[in-house]
Amino acid sequence: MYKGATFKTKKITICSLVGICLTTFLLSGCSGNQSNKTSIATPSPKADSIQSTATPQAAKVINKTDEQPSTVYYELFVRSFYDSDGDGIGDLKGITQKLDYLNDGNPETTTDLGIGGIWLMPINPSPSYHGYDVTDYRSINPDYGTIEDMQELITEAHKRGIKIIMDLVVNHTSKEHPWFVDSAKNSDSKYRDWYVWAEDQGRPANGASAAGGGNAWHSLLGSHYLGGFWEGMPDLNFDNAEVRTEMKDIGKFWLEQGVDGFRLDAAKHIYEDLLSDKTEATTVKNVSWWQEFRKAIHEVNTEAYIVGEVWENSAVTVGAYLDQAFDSSFNFGLAETLVNSVKTEKDSGTAFTLERTYKLYSKISDNQFTDATFLTNHDQNRVMSQLDNNPNHAKMAAALLLTLPGNPFIYYGEEIGMLGVKPDEGLREPMRWSAADQGEGQTTWEAGRNNAGAINVDVESQLNDSGSMLERYRELIALRNEIPALRDGGIRDYASGNPGVMAYERLTTQDQVLVVHNLTGEEQAIVLQPNVEGFSYSKILKTIAVKSILNSDQLTLPPYSTAIVE
Structure with missing residues (x-):
């Protein structure tokens, strides 16, 4: 979340993050056939919250979560x-x-x-x-x-x-920007080095653009300039x-x-x-x-x-x-x-x-x-x-x-x-x-x-x-x-047990709600299990589209609907 913090020196190289990232995405994914049968929803284990010895109907606990205060x-x-x-x-x-x-x-x-x-x-x-x-x-x-x-x-x-x-x-200006016009006309221009000219830098005027794959170099008045998106957008030289x-x-x-x-x-x-x-x-x-x-x-x-x-x-x-x-x-x-x-x-x-x-x-x-x-x-x-x-x-x-x-x-x-x-x-x-x-x-x-x-x-x-x-x-x-948890909260996975239902918890340090979406055109039902803190979601706070029903621990969602449960 953005708090307008002061700068701190921190050494985290890109290479050092690769292991974390690969683990993240190798673990992700979901499979299974859509079904309207009742499924067992189970929270995904996570050690980022203060564990509670509370009973399933205990009060909510304070979560250690990275909140993301937000606006639309x-x-x-x-x-x-x-x-x-x-x-x-x-x-x-x-x-x-x-x-x-x-x-x-x-x-x-x-x-x-x-x-x-x-x-x-x-x-x-x-x-x-x-x-x-x-x-x-x-x-x-x-x-x-x-x-x-x-x-x-x-x-x-x-x-x-x-x-x-x-x-x-x-990243680039227009070809019609006065800086570029002057840069192109005059090799002694104060703006010449504001752009990337192959001949001035002793570079070959060839190479595929990272932005589009075509040739990134364009000819003008006997020289070649770099324009990764197209010839009308010459790239600025940020080494200057x-x-x-x-x-x-x-x-x-x-x-x-x-x-x-x-x-x-x-x-x-x-x-x-x-x-x-x-x-x-x-x-x-x-x-x-x-x-x-x-x-x-x-x-x-x-x-x-x-x-x-x-x-x-x-x-x-x-x-x-x-x-x-x-x-x-x-x-x-x-x-x-x-x-x-x-x-x-x-x-x-x-x-x-x-x-x-x-x-x-x-x-x-x-x-x-x-x-x-x-x-x-x-x-x-x-x-x-x-x-x-x-x-x-x-x-x-x-x-x-x-x-x-x-x-x-x-x-x-x-x-x-x-x-x-x-x-x-x-x-x-x-x-x-x-x-x-x-x-x-x-x-x-x-x-x-x-x-x-x-x-x-x-x-x-x-x-x-x-x-x-x-x-x-x-x-x-x-x-x-x-709802503060929807606006500013972090996220925790909550496996619905049903491939047609997406569920997740939204958490601030003080509040938590369970969001459950029926993505399908058929009624779906899931059984809600206590989350990793031992808290059971037991009351529908809001529904979107058509009213859902929570009977004991079974949540029934109409087609294409969303329930917010607390």
Whole structure:
């Protein structure tokens, strides 16, 4: 969990963690056939809690657990969200106008989504619609508004208890950035060494990109520059101290404008440019830079939240960045597992794996990390499309995401079941506010082909529908905010004994609840056993979807439902 702690010197090498990581994932997994027969649920043994000699109905004991105080974040593509001025392009003023949809600041109301943070995809000037190739790091894309609009958004968000983090893209700039233009034209330019030119460094202009596999080198004016993602995004040279200083100053600038932190794009590619760079030594250099960056921005705000994009399924690689660099790193492996679990309607051993992975992360971070969980993001086919437009599966995916530890990130439109498949524009289509394609605030920059003609896939249609996807998300977020163990707790595996039922305990130092999901379309029943502390779960605290029944120690769950038991 993130506590704004001071820096400590700690020597934990990546190699020393490999043994822990391999043990973690070799032990994980689940098999068996789905059944609606009563199964015996047994808690997984763990020595991380204070053991009790209590009887099965004893009071809860104090747990030794690494808590993860959290909030729910909402990933938002400004261009697609809400248009305040009628030009068809979403803007910052539009987001401000729709803040009450996200969180109205009143915990007593139930008409808002209830999120606590917003991740703004790139807002800097850029020649591309997506903004990941920046031309000016200290200003706002004119399509989106002004610095003053940004400050107003931040102020209004903070009034409602919403934090704002922004995408910070420092691995590369746009080919049209003045730095690069000058660097390319003049070999004596002060910016020449801000980029990587093969001829200047005596390097061969060949080598496959670590970001995409194609040739990472591009020809321009008789020289070749490095651009791992594509030729329009030349990589910056972080071996140059001036580049590092500039990027730290840019981070400080935005914190001074009031933002609460950053989502760091392409975080592992600062030095991992070519496939041949995928080494432990490169990861160490990457981590070292991000530690330097974090230390600098803490000079402005010690509570600034940093979440990195390290697109890896390896806990070792991801974990390295949690050593005084990032507060969180997106859990791509978990996202795949959750989607697969609901699609196949089978428990994947998620809690078993997470419990052990979090041990690793806690050790690396001195108990300072918070996981960043999600289902899909702007680079992946939307979850509803991956689930073949099955609303029951999509609702169960939401239930898993919003009852697990960490900061859950919801991709805009996920809460109303929007569809989206590649190419990338199809993943970032306009948010649907009403069934009318030209309704108030509706963005029109992209045709919205994936969602054209979709029935009830819009906010207006779902607002007052108790069975809607939107209502399910609102209910789950409210539940998470209400129950401390769901919001801030760690996790402990609790084997359900039924391959169609996923169960796990959520624990803070003072509270614990058992979360049980029926992933299947059939009624399932399990017998609850006392946990490792001798405590028996004996009362249903909350149910999602349809009411579950707990008769003595037998818990019966209707199809596609969730029970929170205390």
